[in-house]
Amino acid sequence: MxxxxxxxxxxxxxxxxxxxxxxxxxxxxxxxxxxxxxxxxxxxxxxxxxxxxxxxxxxxxxxxxxxxxxxxxxxxxxxxxxxxxxxPPPGSTEGGVDGLLPVTATLTTGGVTVTFRALTGGDVRAVDPAAPRARRTLLRRCVVDVSPPPADDVPDEILEHVAGRLAELDPGADTxxxxxxxxxxxxxxxxxxxxxxxxxxxxxxxxRLMHEVHSLARAYGWSEADVLAISPQRRQFYLEASAG
Ligand SMILES: [Zn+2]
Known part of the structure; x- marks a missing residue:
């Protein structure tokens, strides 16, 4: 449904x-x-x-x-x-994700193996694009696992490697x-x-709809609900009739 x-x-x-x-x-x-x-x-x-x-x-x-x-x-x-x-833009792999849940991928750089997933709408909503280091915060959300675990947080270079691979994990993210x-x-x-x-x-x-409500309410004294209950074809007729 x-x-x-x-x-x-x-x-x-x-x-x-x-x-x-x-x-x-x-x-x-x-x-x-x-x-x-x-x-x-x-x-x-x-x-x-x-x-x-x-x-x-x-x-x-x-x-x-x-x-x-x-x-x-x-x-x-x-x-x-x-x-x-x-x-998808050139450079991202054709095919990609069929399922509804983000799938993960791994990459290895400098002896570190990173498991990451595609960005979700929730990730994008959670990060204010104007905040300092917004790009890093967003990329960090994609990282599921780092092995061996870093002493501090995941370094920027690794996140940039992840960024370079996101398009192939979710080819239709950009169109x-x-x-x-x-x-x-x-x-x-x-x-x-x-x-x-x-x-x-x-x-x-x-x-457009609100303009129609405005015009018909003024012409006939109908309420907003009255106007919205009328089909677009009938509204068009009444708009023309009331203007003529
Ligand atoms: Zn031209």
Whole structure:
């Protein structure tokens, strides 16, 4: 049983995400698409992205709007991208994690063996990106075991080795999309943050919906609940009729 994003809960979801950080909003949205009772904070970032894409497909369709500037000629590009066109950035191994729980990997450097796991949404939420040494704190959370145990905490060099391996442990944590400029035919890959994208769409939809409530409440004296209970098609009719 999965939940969805609908007009009935969209304003509540938007309100719930307003005060939070980007990481908290990502978890809030992913939890709507996750099986009931599943703690999405424990999921690796690629699984969160899949949940977010599933959620937005149900609410907004498969095509993601993508607006950016061509890095070669500066022309602005406004295209739709199918969710299936999103892929891990170059350098991360294809395939990766199928399961819902982070799997671990090990690496050996300078005689030290480190066992580490993929970053989860909960890790990202727990670390303030503006805090001193935020990157270290985040990477440290991925380390499950160090053998032999270090006298002090895990050295930075080892954490940087871990950082270099995280993408192969969770290839879909970051996503890029291949673009071609219609003006100059330049081809490049642009990073697309799924959580930011879905949140921007939720905000846009919430604002349109509230404008409609405002207009119809003023025209007909209906309450917010009255307006939200009317289908989008009927609302459109009444909006046009009341404006004419
Ligand atoms: Zn161009």
């Amino acid at each position: 999965t939940h969805r994003l609908t007009e009935a809960n969209l304003l509540e979801v938007w309100e719930g995400g307003l005060g939070g950080t980007a990481a908290a909003r990502s978890l809030l949205l992913a939890s709507l698409a996750a099986p009931a009772g599943e703690d999405v904070a424990d999921l690796p970032l690629s699984t969160l992205n899949s949940l977010l894409l599933e959620l937005r497909r149900g609410a907004f369709g498969d095509a993601l709007p993508c607006t950016t500037d061509c890095p070669a000629c500066g022309d602005s590009l406004d295209v739709s991208v199918a969710a299936a066109e999103l892929r 890029v999309v291949a673009l071609t400029c219609p003006q100059c035919a330049h081809r490049w890959e642009a990073a697309l943050d799924v959580a930011d994208q879905v949140w921007a769409e939720v905000c846009g939809y919430a604002h």
